Amino acid sequence: MPVKWLLHWQPNAGTTINSQVLTEVSQCVEGINGIKGGRWKSTLSIYKAIARDLNAPLECARDFLGISFQEQPNKHYFILRGQRLVLEADSNIQSIMEKLQSYRTRISLNIEGFQYQLGDFLVKMGKVVITHSENLRGIVMEVEYLPISSLEKSRQIMEEFVDIWQELVSRKSLPGHFMHIEPNFSEYGLSDPYSFQHTAVQYVTVMIQLMASVRN
Amino acid sequence: MGEVERGEEAEAPPKQVAVAMERLGDAARLIAEIRLGADRLLEAIFLTSLSPHQQNTTTTTITTTTTTTTTTTTTTNSNNKKTISNKKALQLIAKEEINMRQHFQHLRSLGRKLEASGVLSGTLRAQDNGSWGLHMPLVCPDGAVVAYAWKRQLAGQAAASAVDRTRLALKAFTDQKRRFFPHLEDESLSQEKSGEFAISKKLRCSFGPTSSDLQHDIVDEIITERKTLSDILTGLETDAPNLKIFTYQRLDWVKRASSLSSSLTKENCGDSLKDSKFPTFSKLMMGTTGTQELDRVAVIELWVPSVFRAVVSLNPAGSVNPDSVAFFSPDEVGTYIHSRGSSVHHVYQHLTDNAGKALQYFLGTRSHASLDLLFKWMSGYQTLFTKLCRYVSKCSCLLAMDKPSGLLLPPVYRPFQQLPPKQNASSTQPNSAAKDQSSDASHAYHIGCVPGEA
Numbered sequence: 001m002p003v004k005w006l007l008h009w010q011p012n013a014g015t016t017i018n019s020q021v022l023t024e025v026s027q028c029v030e031g032i033n034g035i036k037g038g039r040w041k042s043t044l045s046i047y048k049a050i051a052r053d054l055n056a057p058l059e060c061a062r063d064f065l066g067i068s069f070q071e072q073p074n075k076h077y078f079i080l081r082g083q084r085l086v087l088e089a090d091s092n093i094q095s096i097m098e099k100l101q102s103y104r105t106r107i108s109l110n111i112e113g114f115q116y117q118l119g120d121f122l123v124k125m126g127k128v129v130i131t132h133s134e135n136l137r138g139i140v141m142e143v144e145y146l147p148i149s150s151l152e153k154s155r156q157i158m159e160e161f162v163d164i165w166q167e168l169v170s171r172k173s174l175p176g177h178f179m180h181i182e183p184n185f186s187e188y189g190l191s192d193p194y195s196f197q198h199t200a201v202q203y204v205t206v207m208i209q210l211m212a213s214v215r216n
Numbered sequence: 217m218g219e220v221e222r223g224e225e226a227e228a229p230p231k232q233v234a235v236a237m238e239r240l241g242d243a244a245r246l247i248a249e250i251r252l253g254a255d256r257l258l259e260a261i262f263l264t265s266l267s268p269h270q271q272n273t274t275t276t277t278i279t280t281t282t283t284t285t286t287t288t289t290t291t292t293n294s295n296n297k298k299t300i301s302n303k304k305a306l307q308l309i310a311k312e313e314i315n316m317r318q319h320f321q322h323l324r325s326l327g328r329k330l331e332a333s334g335v336l337s338g339t340l341r342a343q344d345n346g347s348w349g350l351h352m353p354l355v356c357p358d359g360a361v362v363a364y365a366w367k368r369q370l371a372g373q374a375a376a377s378a379v380d381r382t383r384l385a386l387k388a389f390t391d392q393k394r395r396f397f398p399h400l401e402d403e404s405l406s407q408e409k410s411g412e413f414a415i416s417k418k419l420r421c422s423f424g425p426t427s428s429d430l431q432h433d434i435v436d437e438i439i440t441e442r443k444t445l446s447d448i449l450t451g452l453e454t455d456a457p458n459l460k461i462f463t464y465q466r467l468d469w470v471k472r473a474s475s476l477s478s479s480l481t482k483e484n485c486g487d488s489l490k491d492s493k494f495p496t497f498s499k500l501m502m503g504t505t506g507t508q509e510l511d512r513v514a515v516i517e518l519w520v521p522s523v524f525r526a527v528v529s530l531n532p533a534g535s536v537n538p539d540s541v542a543f544f545s546p547d548e549v550g551t552y553i554h555s556r557g558s559s560v561h562h563v564y565q566h567l568t569d570n571a572g573k574a575l576q577y578f579l580g581t582r583s584h585a586s587l588d589l590l591f592k593w594m595s596g597y598q599t600l601f602t603k604l605c606r607y608v609s610k611c612s613c614l615l616a617m618d619k620p621s622g623l624l625l626p627p628v629y630r631p632f633q634q635l636p637p638k639q640n641a642s643s644t645q646p647n648s649a650a651k652d653q654s655s656d657a658s659h660a661y662h663i664g665c666v667p668g669e670a
Contacts, residue, residue: 002547004315031620032617032622032624033623044265061288118623118624119562119621119622119623119624119625120561120562120563120623121623121624144546147545147547147561147563148522148523148545148547148601149522149546149547150521150522152522153522153523153601153602154601155603155614156601156602156614157626160614160615161624162615163613164615164624174640184465
C-alpha cells in the first residue's frame with residue numbers, strides 16, 4: 001500500500017481556524033499543478049464504555065478510538081492508545097457493539113474534502129467537523145506517494161515534499177502552519193511496509209493534537 | 217492567437233509534428249507561389265521592354281492567375297496572344313503585386329506560428345552553414361544521424377524520441393527478420409548488425425573511426441571477460457548485492473507476472489522468496505541443470521526491494537543481446553508488467569524512457585558488451601529515492617518540479633554515455649580519467665538538471 005503522511009493544520013496561538021485557510025491551501029495544491037479529483041471521507045469515533053455496574057471495576061478498555069476509511073468500507077480500525085494496540089475489524093462490529101450495549105459513541109467526527117493528483121503524489125485535503133455539524137474543527141492533509149510502500153525508503157522524498165509544501169503555504173502568510181508528527185509505529189507493533197493500520201495510528205496522533213488545540 | 221497556441225501546446229507530440237509538417241508544406245507552397253509570381257512579374261516587365269512588334273511575335277505564355285492562392289490552374293488564354301499594351305502589363309503587375317503581398321503576409325504569419333511552436337528558432341536562423349541540409353547528413357549531439365537537419369529540429373523532444381523509437385522498431389524488425397527469415401539475409405542486413413541506419417554506417421567508414429570509438433574498442437577488448445550470460449549475471453550479483461536477479465524462459469514470465477499479486481505480501485515482509493517455482497539466479501546456478509536452463513533464458517528480472525522492478529528481454533533466448541527493457545514499481549501487479557510494458561507511475565515511465573535510450577546507445581556503440589553495460593547502468597538506479605541531484609549550483613535535492621510536465625520527480629536520469637569498465641586491471645591506456653568517470657556513472661540528475669542538455 002502506498003506510503004501516506006498525515007499533516008494537520010496548527011493555528012497560531014490565539015487564533016482560531018476558519019474556512020478561509022482551507023480555501024487558501026486548496027489553491028496552493030492547485031498551484032503546483034494538482035488536478036482536482038473526487039471527494040473523500042473518513043469517519044472517526046471515540047467510544048466510551050457503558051458501565052453496567054458502577055461499582056464493579058471495568059476489565060475492558062474504558063475508551064478507545066475507532067476509524068473507518070472510504071477506501072476500505074468493509075473494515076473498521078480500533079486504536080487503544082493506552083495499550084498501544086491497533087486492531088482491524090469487520091465494519092459490522094459497530095452494530096454489534098450497539099446491540100450488545102457495551103460501548104457507545106461519545107464523539108463522532110467526519111473528515112471530508114477533495115483529493116488532488118500531483119503526478120505520483122495523491123493529496124487529500126480535508127476539514128474536520130463533528131458529524132451533523134458545520135463547525136470547522138480542523139484541517140487535515142493526507143499526502144500519499146504512490147510508487148513506494150516502504151516507510152524507510154520513502155522518508156527522504158516525503159520530507160522533501162513536506163518542505164516544498166511548507167514553503168508554498170508560508171508564502172500565503174496564513175495564521176498557522178502544517179505539522180507532521182511521526183508516531184512511533186514500532187510501539188504499536190507495526191513494521192516497515194505501510195498499511196491502513198499505520199494510517200489509523202497517524203489519525204489518532206492528529207486527533208489528540210487537534211483536541212488539545214481546541215481546548216486551548 | 218495566444219489561445220490557439222496554448223491549445224496547440226496541449227496536443228500530443230505526434231499531432232504537433234503533423235501540424236508542423238502541414239505548416240511547412242503550406243510554407244513551401246507559398247514560397248512556390250511567390251516564385252511563380254516573381255516569374256510572372258519579370259515576364260511582364262520583360263514584355264513591356266520589348267517593342268510592340270516584338271510583342272506581337274512573342275508567344276506570350278503569361279498566365280492569368282486566378283485570385284485564389286492555393287490552386288494554380290494555369291489558363292493560357294488565347295486572347296492574350298494579342299498585343300499586350302503597356303497598360304495591360306501594368307495592370308498585371310499591379311495584380312501580381314497584390315497577390316505577392318498576400319503570399320508574403322501568409323508566409324509571415326506561418327513563420328510566426330512555426331516559431332511559436334518551436335520549429336523555427338533563433339539559433340536555427342543563426343546557423344548559416346547551409347544546414348537546411350538536403351545534401352549533407354547531419355550528426356546530432358547524441359550521436360544519431362539524420363538525413364535532413366530540419367526533420368530533427370521539428371518537434372524537439374518528440375522527434376528525438378521518435379528517432380529512438382524508430383531505431384528500436386528497426387532493430388526489432390531486423391532481428392525478427394533475421395530470426396524468421398534467415399534465407400532473406402543479404403548484404404544490407406549484415407551492415408545493420410549494430411542497429412544503426414545504413415547511411416550512418418557508411419558515413420562512419422568514410423570519416424574514419426573517431427578517437428572515442430577507438431578507446432571504446434580497446435577498452436572493450438580488455439574488460440569483456442564477461443562474455444557469456446552466466447558471467448554477466450554472476451558479475452552483476454557481486455557488483456550489486458542488493459539487486460535480486462531472476463531468470464525466466466519466455467512463457468514463464470507471463471505466469472510470474474500474474475502471480476505477482478499473490479506473492480506481494482510475502483515480498484513486502486522481506487522474506488526470502490520461498491517460492492521455488494521462480495528461483496533466483498544464484499539458486500538456479502546451484503542446481504544441476506543450471507547451465508542448460510540458462511540457454512533458454514529470455515527474460516531477466518532485476519528486483520530491488522521497495523525501489524524498482526525491471527524486466528529485460530533477451531533475443532534470442534540464451535544470448536547476451538538485450539531487446540527491450542522496462543521499469544516498474546515493486547508493488548505493481550498485472551500482466552502489463554513485461555519488457556515492453558509501461559508503468560502507471562510517472563517516475564518509472566521516465567526510467568523506462570531513459571533505459572530505452574541507454575539500451576540503444578549501448579547497442580549502437582558497444583554492442584558486444586551491451587547487456588553487461590545495461591545492467592551496470594540499471595544498477596545505478598538503486599539510489600533512485602535516496603541520491604540527490606548532482607547539479608550542485610542549482611539543485612542538489614531529491615524532489616524537484618519538472619517544468620515541462622509539471623510533476624514533482626526524483627532525479628530519474630543517470631548518464632550512460634561515458635560508462636567505463638569497472639575493472640581497470642590491465643588497461644594500456646591512461647586510466648586516471650576513467651577512474652574519475654567511474655564515479656560519474658552513478659550520478660543522478662533531474663530531467664531538467666542534466667548537463668549539456670537544454
